[in-house]
Structure formats: structure tokens, C-alpha cells
Amino acid sequence: xxxxxxxxxxxxxxxxxxxxxxxxxxxxxxxxxxxxxxxxxxxxxxxxxxxxxxxxxxxxxxxxxxxxxxxxxxxxxxxxxxxxxxxxxxxxxxxxxxxxxxxxxxxxxxxxxxxxxxxxxxxxxxxxxxxxxxxxxxxxxxxxxxxxxxxxxxxxxxxxxxxxxxxxxxxxxxxxxxxxxxxxxxxxxxxxxxxxxxxxxxxxxxxxxxxxxxxxxxxxxxxxxxxxxxxxxxxxxxxxxxxxxxxxxxxxxxxxxxxxxxxxxxxxxxxxxxxxxxxxxxxxxxxxxxxxxxxxxxxxxxxxxxxxxxxxxxxxxxxxxxxxxxxxxxxxxxxxxxxxxxxxxxxxxxxxxxxxxxxxxxxxxxxxxxxxxxxxxxxxxxxxxxxxxxxxxxxxxxxxxxxxxxxxxxxxxxxxxxxxxxxxxxxxxxxxxxxxxxxxxxxxxxxxxxxxxxxxxxxxxxxxxxxxxxxxxxxxxxxxxxxxxxxxxxxxxxxxxxxxxxxxxxxxxxxxxxxxxxxxxxxxxxxxxxxxxxxxxxxxxxxxxxxxxxxxxxxxxxxxxxxxxxxxxxxxxxxxxxxxxxxx
Amino acid sequence: xxxxxxxxxxxxxxxxxxxxxxxxxxxxxxxxxxxxxxxxxxxxxxxxxxxxxxxxxxxxxxxxxxxxxxxxxxx
Ligand SMILES: [Fe+2]
Numbered sequence: 001x002x003x004x005x006x007x008x009x010x011x012x013x014x015x016x017x018x019x020x021x022x023x024x025x026x027x028x029x030x031x032x033x034x035x036x037x038x039x040x041x042x043x044x045x046x047x048x049x050x051x052x053x054x055x056x057x058x059x060x061x062x063x064x065x066x067x068x069x070x071x072x073x074x075x076x077x078x079x080x081x082x083x084x085x086x087x088x089x090x091x092x093x094x095x096x097x098x099x100x101x102x103x104x105x106x107x108x109x110x111x112x113x114x115x116x117x118x119x120x121x122x123x124x125x126x127x128x129x130x131x132x133x134x135x136x137x138x139x140x141x142x143x144x145x146x147x148x149x150x151x152x153x154x155x156x157x158x159x160x161x162x163x164x165x166x167x168x169x170x171x172x173x174x175x176x177x178x179x180x181x182x183x184x185x186x187x188x189x190x191x192x193x194x195x196x197x198x199x200x201x202x203x204x205x206x207x208x209x210x211x212x213x214x215x216x217x218x219x220x221x222x223x224x225x226x227x228x229x230x231x232x233x234x235x236x237x238x239x240x241x242x243x244x245x246x247x248x249x250x251x252x253x254x255x256x257x258x259x260x261x262x263x264x265x266x267x268x269x270x271x272x273x274x275x276x277x278x279x280x281x282x283x284x285x286x287x288x289x290x291x292x293x294x295x296x297x298x299x300x301x302x303x304x305x306x307x308x309x310x311x312x313x314x315x316x317x318x319x320x321x322x323x324x325x326x327x328x329x330x331x332x333x334x335x336x337x338x339x340x341x342x343x344x345x346x347x348x349x350x351x352x353x354x355x356x357x358x359x360x361x362x363x364x365x366x367x368x369x370x371x372x373x374x375x376x377x378x379x380x381x382x383x384x385x386x387x388x389x390x391x392x393x394x395x396x397x398x399x400x401x402x403x404x405x406x407x408x409x410x411x412x413x414x415x416x417x418x419x420x421x422x423x424x425x426x427x428x429x430x431x432x433x434x435x436x437x438x439x440x441x442x443x444x445x446x447x448x449x450x451x452x453x454x455x456x457x458x459x460x461x462x463x464x465x466x467x468x469x470x471x472x473x474x475x476x477x478x479x480x481x482x483x484x485x486x487x488x489x490x491x492x493x494x495x496x497x498x499x500x501x502x503x504x505x506x507x508x509x510x511x512x513x514x515x516x517x518x519x520x521x522x523x524x525x526x527x528x529x530x531x532x533x534x535x536x537x538x539x540x541x542x543x544x545x546x547x548x549x550x551x552x553x554x555x556x557x558x559x560x561x562x563x564x565x566x567x568x569x570x571x572x573x574x575x576x577x578x579x580x581x582x583x584x
Numbered sequence: 585x586x587x588x589x590x591x592x593x594x595x596x597x598x599x600x601x602x603x604x605x606x607x608x609x610x611x612x613x614x615x616x617x618x619x620x621x622x623x624x625x626x627x628x629x630x631x632x633x634x635x636x637x638x639x640x641x642x643x644x645x646x647x648x649x650x651x652x653x654x655x656x657x658x659x
Contacts, residue, residue, distance in 0.1 A: 068652060070659035078633035080615070084623040091619065092611050105658070120655040156649060169646040174634060223638060229645035233638045240634065347655055 002059060004049065005340030006042060007066035007127070009102050011148075011193055011304070011332035012415075013042040016361070017049035018340045022354050023135070025052035026361035026413045028333050031542040037194060038539075041101070042336075043112050048363055057113035064343045065105050066335035067124040071151035073098055075173055083241030090243055122342045124150025124335065125167060125303070131338025132300035133160045134345050135356035136325035137470070142294040143167070144286060147303035147332070148178035148193075155230075155303075157286065159294045163345040163352055168293070174240045175231045177282055178304050180222065183237055183245035184275045188268055189258035192245065199272045200310050201447045202264065204496035206273025214267075214274040217253055222278060228286030264446065280311045280318075287319040297322040302338070306330035306476070307415070309500050313478040316465045328359035328414030328474035337413075358508040359418050359474055362411025365544055370561050373544045380570040384563040387511055394560055395518035398426050398528065403439055405533055405559040407547045408511055412540070416475040417532035418502055419452065419512035421540045421547070423556060425529045426491075426519075427451055432529060433491040439555025442536050442579060448499075450475060451492040452530035454516050455503040461485045461527065468503055475502040488525055502530055535578040553578030 003018040008029070016026035025048065030036055032044030050057060076094070080087045101108065109115045122130075128145040140161040147154065154176035158167035182192045185199045206212060224230045234240065236250040251257055258268055287299070299321040306312070306326050315324055327334055344350050374381050384390040394404055404424045412418045423440060425432055427449070437443060453461060458468050464479040471477055478500045486493045493499060506513040520526025533550060534540045541547045544561055551559045551566070552574045559566040568575070626633060637645075652659070 064655075068658050070657075071652070074659070077619075080619050081623050081626055082634045084619050085615075087619075088612070088615055091615050092608065095611065095614075096607065103658075118656075121658050122655060123652060153649075158649070167649040167651070170649045171645055172635065172647060174636065175645065223645075225644050227644050227646065231638045231645045234636050343655075 001061045001344075002053070002055060003062045003064065003340045003343050004046065004060050005064050005066065005127075005336035005338070005343070006046070007332055007336040007339065008041050009039055009097075011039060012037050013039050013045070014329070014333045014336040015042045015045035015049050016337035016340050017053065018344055019053060021344045021350055023337060023356065023361060025049040026329075026337055027363070027411065028329070028413075028539075030539040031362065031411065034538060034546075036537065036539050041108055041112065046113065052363075057115040058117075060115060060117060062118045062120060062343050063109060063115060064120040064122060064339040066122065066127040066332075066339040068121045068151055069103050069105060072124075073103060075149075075152050079240050087241035090241060093243060120339075120343055120347060122339050122347075123153075123167075125153045125156040125170070126165070126342055127335040127338035128302040129156070129158060129160070129165060129167060129300070129338070130342035130346065131334040132302040132306075132325055132327050132330070133165060134163075134338070134341040134352055135327060135354055136298075136300050137355045138298040138300065138323070138325065139352070140296055141298040141300045141325070142290045142296045142321070144290055144299070144301045145303040146177050146283065146286075146301070146305035148182060149173045149176055154178060155286070157290045157293070159296065160300070163349060165342070165346050171229060171231075174234055174237070177230065177279060179237070179239055179245070180232060181275065181279060181305070183239060183250070184271065186245040187250065187254065187257050188272060189260040189262060196304070197307065198444065198447065200276060200308055201494075202269055202272040203276035203310065204273070204494055204498065205446060206266075206269035206271070208273050208277060208496075212270050212274050212277070214254065214271045215277055218271070218274040218278045222282065224282050224285050226285070226289075228282070228289035230282050276310060279305070279308065280314065283308075283311050283315075284318045287315065287321065291320045299324045301326055302330050302334065304331040309476050309478045310498075312471065312476050313498070316469070324469050324471060326471040326474065326476050327356055328412065328416065328418070328476075330476065331415070333414065357470065357473070359412045359414055360410035360420055360509075361413040362420070363542060364410040365561070367562050367564075370544050370564050373548075374564060374566070377548075377574075379548065379566060379574070381564050381566045384565060387514070387563070390560065390563055390565075391511070391514045391518045393565070394558075395515055395522055397558060398424060398519055399522045401426065401429060401432075401435065402557040403436060403555065405547055405551045405556045406512075407533065407541070407544065407559065407561040409509070411542055414474065416502070417530060417540055418474065419504060419509050419530065421533040421542070422452075423531045423533050424515075426523070427489040427527050427529045428523050428525050430490045436491075436529065436531065441531060446495075448494050449492050449529045449531050450500045450502065451489065451527045452502040452504060452512075452516060453527045454513055455505045457520070457526050458501065458503050461489075462499065462501055464501075472501060472503045473505065473508065475500060477501070485525075489527055492527070492529055548574070550578070552576060
């Protein structure tokens, strides 16, 4: 039985395909269209999923959409009615796409896929909850979903046992923890739905105590009840009728809005710290209440706020939960998978039989395909004879200040590079943050790079929960780096001594695991810098062409695709400057 | 050839501008009449379509979830 899940038209569009309840392919549309956070109907991602199993759309048993479009449109109309006439501009900008596309899902499926079979529509937060619980190792769990907004709900909590998944309570628009985070992201001069993680990364630079003058101000915006429910004071926001987010009252209280080119001052850092503190406070309150209600120690979370890895790293220490599961694509991208799983397990009542332990569901390329690409484009390369030779050579190149483009196996599902499309370098080199920024990433100075470590070494270097939770494999948990190690890995140590680590288990990615271990033998520190393989402002690379183009447009020194080894300096004819084209 | 292409492009751009003006006017009419009248009716009948309540004395902001069980429906 084949079930296709689709998510699109709001945040990251994606598609996921289940075969008899097992995920066989999943990808975000942006990887194919090369448009970051592409929200359009995921034709390319769907075609990839179908191609992966060699079927056409008429072989699909069900297609499930990740939300109920008419219910969402009702909320949007209510916003316009309530805010008339101030909502005209937003009405003018958004309503045509609703009429032309968003309310015509069946027509779209017929037009693009020639699919005329059964179509289901599940609620957005049901898709979120399913996207985590139904692939978790748990047979029962408490559920929390927190995002910007779905149809009406912005936060839900529930409980699942077996394949019975129930959302019990919710908080509805306009009150939204996700939109609060996005509003402050916009206020701080960063891109909404893209750079919330930058605000999270900025927060340790601010005052993280209640003496932070902006904490009390931020706390005034949100009323958090002892049962974890909350409401926002909407006089501080305009997102319910405008394309922008904070109101003039917000600016009056917090000071002038920052433009992206303005320097980051102590005020901005304190505001981000206050926001992170308030977010954590709200999440912990919700979780404590959720535990009281469910008395279950397993927790599954999802929604955009589940990507807040700083909060995630503190969850088990601040709540009664003992085990946590978050899937790699915890935001809206993951809801296509959630919608498909919900169909199989909940609607059709089939037994839960799949646990997601790695994120490799995207396209992969054979040696033949890669060789053909290299030969056709007259690219100079060599080929390793064995994985052992590859691992030894690459580890020593990393140790000698080289930056490596690492392209192996199936592309990752979700926003993080996890060792299939990664850029790797040496965290023990104090200059590496500057080198990486100069050569490739050009990112804000305040953001350190992320480390990857073998799961069996994690406890030696990080103060992580025990046993290391599975979401750490997806770079979703920030933990303190042990004091003795901080000075040894300066380029991955944040100002507060924390690191957003990825742990890797050999069963999930043998070559990547062996490379890290080999680097550990040379450097005495079995940790690498792992950052996403992309040109600034572009999505993570998908194909050999994207990877090669990225290396030639940046300062990546070598590219390793399967066993093919390509040097940037050996191919001067294809060099270009990606920075002159970067959009972000 | 360049001249012909230039004329074609010019017409295309003109057409797009006309379309966007027409769209704007049509949407303005829909907005003023459709949304505007509904707003007046909602105000007369004191309908609260969005809940802006903040610190209104209640103990909890949670609301019970009403499950939509017909998955074939878009609402
Ligand atoms: Fe969402």
C-alpha cells in the first residue's frame, strides 16, 4: 500500500511516501527548485518519491494533505473581517493565491499528477503530532505541538497509545508562541520563517537572568498560567492583519527596530535572551502540565518551536519526562510525513511498525551517475580504492586546515545537514571559524559552528542527557560542552560553553562515523565541525552538480562524492564567486 | 527582430500592468463589499470572530480540541 503525504503553501513544502507503513522516500521541494523554504506545490519532491520506488501516481492508494484548507481559510477571512479595513493590503496580497491554488488541492493533484484517487485532509497539528509519535520508539507518549499557526491552533497537547492519537487541548490564533518568536525575529532584523535559529543563537550573548531589563517587558506580552496555557497581549503585534509583525507599541517599549545591516548591540542581545527565557518558561510550564494530565514519561514534540534546540536540551532536566523524541524535520516540512503516517496508522488503523532512526530519505547517486557527471564536464578527479583510504586521506586533510565538501548516500530529510550533504572541518583549530566564514559560510560572527561526535564519545565531551536522546542524532539538542574540552574545540563552543551537537551511530552512517573516529586518532579529539553544504542563501545541495557548483563558487578545498575525490584547485576553469550572487 | 521582440515585450508588460490594476480594483470591491458588510453584520450581532482576550480573569487559556473526523472533507 502506497500513501503519499503532501505539505505546501505555508512553510517548507515537502512530500513523503509510505510503503506499507514504512517511509521509503521524503524530501523538501526547496532542494529541487533551489529556492530556500519553497512553499509551492511540491511537484519535484513528489516525482522524486514516486521515482524512488518506481511507481506512477495512479499506483498510489491514498494522498493526504497536511491541513484542512477551508478551515484555515475561514480563520484568514475572520482575521480580515475583524480587522477591516486595516487588513486590505494583506487581503490583496494573499487572497488570490487562496482562490487560485490553496483551496484547489484535488484539482492540483489531478493537473500535476493525473491522480484521481482518494484524498484525505488531516488537521495541521494532528499531522505535526503524528510526524513525531508515529515514528518514535514509544508505544505511548504525551504529545506537544507548538508552531506559528495551523488552521486555528497554534499549540496543542495530547496523548497517544498504540495507534490511538488524540489531541486534547489547544490554544488558538492569534495567541501563538511561534509567532511571538517570529515577531521578535523580524524586530531584530532577521528573516521570519528562516532566521529564528539565529535569534536563538544570539540569546546566550544577552543577560540570561531575570535582571535583564527586557525580561520583565517581554513577560508583559505573554500571560502564562500555572497550567501552561498562555495568551499574548495583541496590542504589541500586527501579524493578524498586516504582513509585518511587531506593532508600534512594541517598538515604543523595546526601542527602534533593527535593520539587518545595523550592528548588534547589547540591547538586541538582551532582547533575544529575554525572548528565549520566556519561550522556555512557557514550554516548561506546558510540559509540566501535560505530564500532570497524562502521567506518561515519554514525550513527543513537533512544530516549528520543536526546532528550538536550546530549549530542547533543557527539557528532560526541567520536566518529569524521561524520554524524548523529535523527528529531524520537526517543522512544517515534516507534516507531509505526519499526514501519511496518520493515514496509515490512525485512519486505516494499521499497527505502528516503523521507528525513524536516521534522516536519509532523499535522492542518492550511484558511482556511475557521479562519474558520468564528472566526465561529461571534464572535471579532474581521482578515485579512492577503499573506504579505509578515503577515511585516512580525508581525516588528515581536515587536520591540515582543509575544508571538505562531504556528499554521501541519500540526502537528509529536514533542515540540518547530518553527514550526507555536509561541510566538514577541524574544530580544534582556533582559526577555523574565521577560515570557514571567509571561505564558505560568510555568516554572522556571533554564530559558532556545530559539532558532530560519535554517540559513544558524546558523554566524554558533553553534559548530555543519559542515555543520549535520539533527537541529538538530528542536531536538535544543545548541551553544555564539558569545561575541560571547551578550549580544545573553540570553533564549536558557544559563548555560554554550549554546543549544538550531532551524534552519530555507526549503524546509521558507517563512513561518517569512521571518519570522525579517524580524525580523533590524529587530533586526539573525535569531533568534527559539521555545517550545511550550501551556498549562502541557497538550500542544501542535492545533486553532484549542486555540490560541485557549491565547491567551485566558495572556498571549499575538496569534494568527496562517494569515493570520488575532486580538488577545487585542480579545476580552475570552473571557479566562480558565489558571494557576489548570495541572497541571504 | 529586436524591434519586434521589443514591441512584444512592451505589450506583455503593459498587459501585466493592466491585469494587476484590474485585480487590485476587483479585490478592493470584494473587500469593501464582501468583507465590509460582513464586518458590519458581525459588529451588529456582536460576534467575536477572533479571541483577543488577555488577562481576562480566567484560570486557563486552553480550549478543548474538537476533532474533525471526516478526513475526506477540507473543513
Ligand atoms: Fe506547523
